[in-house]
Amino acid sequence: MMLTTEMSSRFNNLEKMSISALLKGINSEDITVPQAVEKAIPQIEKLVTAAVEKMKQGGRLFYIGAGTSGRLGILDASECPPTFGVPHELVVGIIAGGDKAIRKAVEFAEDDAAQAVKDLDKYHITDKDVVIGIAASGTTPYVIGGVTEMRNRGLVTGCVTCNFNSPLAAAAEYPVEVEVGAEFLTGSTRMKAGTAQKLVLNMISTTIMIQLGRVKGNKMVDMQLSNHKLIDRGVRMVMGELQVDEATAKQLIEEKGSVRAAIDSWKKTHP
Structure with missing residues (x-):
């Protein structure tokens, strides 16, 4: 062969x-x-x-x-x-x-x-x-x-x-x-x-x-926020998805630990 x-x-x-x-x-x-x-x-x-x-x-x-x-x-x-x-x-x-x-x-x-x-x-x-x-x-x-x-x-x-x-x-x-x-x-x-x-x-x-549902739109909403670059990326994702300011997005990320959780929790309280 x-x-x-x-x-x-x-x-x-x-x-x-x-x-x-x-x-x-x-x-x-x-x-x-x-x-x-x-x-x-x-x-x-x-x-x-x-x-x-x-x-x-x-x-x-x-x-x-x-x-x-x-x-x-x-x-x-x-x-x-x-x-x-x-x-x-x-x-x-x-x-x-x-x-x-x-x-x-x-x-x-x-x-x-x-x-x-x-x-x-x-x-x-x-x-x-x-x-x-x-x-x-x-x-x-x-x-x-x-x-x-x-x-x-x-x-x-x-x-x-x-x-x-x-x-x-x-x-x-x-x-x-x-x-x-x-x-x-x-x-x-x-x-x-x-x-x-x-x-x-x-x-x-x-x-x-x-x-398997690990992407939303075209974003990595389940990515691990393991460094400052990825945290900043996550903040921008949340800002874009929810139309909120940077401070709000940062707070959501810190509290919820992931982009998906931040977005889902905000939408539950702000229908």
């Missing part, structure tokens, strides 16, 4: 190119990524629809991956609580090799087809949960093993991969295949493939959270 993610770059003699030519070459490749993602929207829609249904029943979302793919899953999962005010255990990112692999590569961790199941089982997986495997190549044993077993157990399973007709896509019930083609630096899937995966994960988690 010839993987497009391993195809030779259409650029060569990179070490002889100027800085300007290198940057322009990388950018010219990156421009193609959103177009590739757009073609996969029907697949993404099917996966998100199935995930929303399970999560409305109390299910959780798990990402599993190795290397860059695993780190991207952890990044997306870790940003859900502060952005949408959900519990940390609602969206979970798992990487081959454990948390130490977030910063440093763990040799051969991705080659263990049984380990992902062990890692998932630590969370007491049920058939309400959703598991999405992330692997640019679509051939990572760790990810395929986890997705295969979870599908056998009746869970909703999906994947995000950058090769068509990969073993991972065959293993998942709802595959998302974004073929971005050869990388600028041959085989360096942290580049276009990683960008494509990041875009797709943004789409998946944001759409799920909107469907």
